Amino acid sequence: MRVLDTSAILRSDLDFSDGEYIITYGVLSELLEDGVKDLIDLAIGKNHIKVHVPGEQYKKTVSSKAYETGDLNTLSETDLEVLASCLENNAVLASDDYAMQNVAAALGIAFEGLTHKGISRQVTWERVCAGCGRKFEDSFKGVCPTCGHKTRRKASYSERID
């Protein structure tokens, strides 16, 4: 079993038929771009990917370990849930994020980066208002100045570059 974070999905060849994969709802919500979202929905429908909600006790274990390693402030709620899913399912973390790999190592979770496969898509992050759709830099904090709704993180990606 492998738990995929968003960048792992976008850097994969998007063929999940060979194994058992897990993602979280947080990761699913970051895949707003239609092409990838459709492929993931299909893979979920075929049971190649399971969507998992990690238990609270696993999230607590991950958060306190991330605090110990000094990575807590770097990690998003989604990152923590991905790690908690690894812990709960005794699964391998698939992520290129150093902070996540660091916490995984501290928790005894096996991990693998994706870069050995070569990057097949360039991933960039931005924030999008959940209300009006206005776009912001990834570093933007706070609510949308136009309509007052929360902003959410969103991945966009280039066409395959291999």
Ligand SMILES: [Zn+2]
């Ligand atoms: Zn707005």
